[in-house]
Amino acid sequence: MMMPLPASANDLPAPLTADQFHPSDPEKARIGQLLFYDKILSGNRNISCGTCHHHDLGGTDGLSLGIGEGGVGLGPKRSAGTGTDKIRKRIPRNAPALWNIGHKSIRNIFHDGRLSISNIYGNGFNSPAEEWLPQGLDNITAAQALFPLTAQFEMAGNPKENEIAGAVHDRIDAAWPIIAKRVRSIPEYADMFAEAFDEIEAPQDLTIVQIGNALGAFINSEWASHDSPFDAYLTKQTRLPEPAQRGMDLFFGEANCASCHSGPLFTDQKFHALGLPTFGPGRTRRFDPMPRDVGRMGESDTLKDAYRFRTPSLRNVALTAPYGHNGAFPTLESMIQHHSNPITSRDIWTRDMANLPNAPWLQAIDFTIQSDTREMARQSRALDIVPITLTPTDITDLKSFLHSLTGASENNRPLGRPSTVASGLPVD
Structure with missing residues (x-):
């Protein structure tokens, strides 16, 4: 049924369309989907991006303050762990939704905007990593994806528990080569990255930049929603x-x-x-x-x-x-x-x-x-x-x-949650 828009239509936003989003290469997005749910990216191999941004929970975790490294389970049923593995601290803030962060208008991310588009450090972003954030990240989503990997209570773990947490304790960029080596040491990932990224000819060419760009391609395409x-x-x-x-x-x-x-x-x-x-x-x-x-x-x-x-x-x-x-x-x-x-x-x-x-x-x-x-x-x-x-x-x-702002396809995302990942680690 076609009805004229009301007189207040001038106050309404312009329509949201697919061409307003950063483009995502399907091959890169497929790698990003697997990495998003692969615990290989975490210090103790026990938590993934998807643990706190799960498809079944609208891209979040359903908690006020998240349970990161050391927790057990998923969503509102996630527990704070036990024994020496129990969490030492709650995540200080609510897990932000990922919907539409691939929109080209996005200029800052995180509740305090601590990641923003800027060339102050010569790498395209003003971020907690300052000049140590590598060049070559495709967009702000790709940059954002790298920071939970180095956060102690989110995915890195505590110092002395693993090599990633120890490296972060020295300097944030010291951890990313360790993560990249973990990924390229898995033959399936090495082959997928070589196929999808022109700059990768051998496994050793894979760096945290390509990992961030794969995660960004997945997040940008997977959580785009404009069919409400x-x-x-x-x-x-x-x-x-x-x-x-x-x-x-x-x-x-x-x-x-x-x-x-x-x-x-x-x-x-x-x-x-x-x-x-x-x-x-x-x-x-x-x-x-x-x-x-x-x-x-x-x-x-x-x-x-x-x-x-x-x-x-x-x-x-x-x-x-x-x-x-x-x-x-x-x-x-x-x-x-x-x-x-x-x-x-x-x-x-x-x-x-x-x-x-x-x-x-x-x-x-x-x-x-x-x-x-x-x-x-x-x-x-x-x-x-x-x-x-x-x-x-x-x-x-x-x-x-x-x-009425809920997308019609919110339960039918382009890729969804994978049943298995290349590392062989369990998928939440």
Whole structure:
């Protein structure tokens, strides 16, 4: 049924189309699919990219704060491990969704934007690796894929446990040749890379650059999504269900959601303070006296950026609960309610709303930041949301609109999860 777009159509984003994404070579993407789920990339060979960004969980892990190196199991059922292998720290932030990060407009990645497109170091990116990030990475997704491999509590493991963790302790780029050697020592991978990459003539030519580019090709193509009911509304004028239609009018109208969630990806890629409840180990800097997370300021060292985090894309947002940079809110309703009145929302928030797998040895840390009254006061003062009155019906309608951003093919991705990988290690 064809219906004219409403008068507010000028406020709507342009349609999202396939040509707006970085192109991905299918052969490289196939290698990236295997590596994405292959634990050979982790220090102790016990965790993969897919463990925390799994197809069955909408490209995330379903946890507020992830369980990385040392954990056991998948998603909300993942445990914190036991004995000497148990985790030493929760991942400080919620596992970000991967949907549409291959869009050509993406300029920064991670909750604090610590990876961005820049030539400040001569390699195309401003990143935690600074000048040690190698040249030749195809795009920001390929660059992003390298950092979890060297993160102690994500995939690298603890110093003295394995050669990768030990190398990272010396300098971040010391680990990547070790990872590359692991991969090229597997004949199937060596043959696949030689076939897909013109610059590889012999196994020793394979470096972390090609590994990053293969992972990037997979992520960019696998998680591209632009076939939602909202896309059909924009391109075919197919009317949304009435609740979603009302929610759309609110979203782009008096609720003012589009002031930050703008453009085809529903993100301005800027940084805002939402006043979320705080918990967890925090993404601390070496001189931080407490388990806090200062957000963008940790990257910029600029006081005005304190407690501000990157606006997430809302495409397929219904698939990626819990919400917020620390996964504080378990449902879309609770996150919408927080946006409407963050102060009240923070006051009534309860600890059981955070999905934190049991780890008794970490309980003293999980919520200790909330006892620091001065830090809580600082965080409360950093707030960029203007409260707005929303009725229960308004919240339901906004939720319906957000569900209309879910792609029709979200359960039928181009490659999906492989049943086996070249290393022979188990696949989560």
